[in-house]
Amino acid sequence: MAVRIRLSRIGATKQPAYRVVVMDGRSARDSRAIETLGHYNPRTDPVEFAVDADKVKKWLAQGALPSDTVSRLLQNAGIVPKVARKVSPAAK
Numbered sequence: 883m884a885v886r887i888r889l890s891r892i893g894a895t896k897q898p899a900y901r902v903v904v905m906d907g908r909s910a911r912d913s914r915a916i917e918t919l920g921h922y923n924p925r926t927d928p929v930e931f932a933v934d935a936d937k938v939k940k941w942l943a944q945g946a947l948p949s950d951t952v953s954r955l956l957q958n959a960g961i962v963p964k965v966a967r968k969v970s971p972a973a974k
Contacts, residue, residue, distance in 0.1 A: 888949040899923045
């Protein structure tokens with residue numbers, strides 16, 4: 883089973899907020915999660931991002947892969963080290 887750390891949408895129509903969850907990578911975005919790690923609200927100023935760092939590190943050690951967005955959020959929060967991103971030749 884491919885386990886992913888990703889965002890699950892909550893909130894009213896046109897007012898998105900997200901939970902940071904661990905779930906099977908093959909399941910739908912808002913289906914049942916294995917565990918909830920925190921939340922993310924992009925509509926506040928500053929952006930609200932709160933996760934349990936110990937749980938995140940535990941799941942990463944067990945082989946869970948974060949989505950691109952969650953990986954970026956974790957790097958900005960200082961939970962995982964920043965990695966150099968590859969720049970494609972077409973983007974130069």
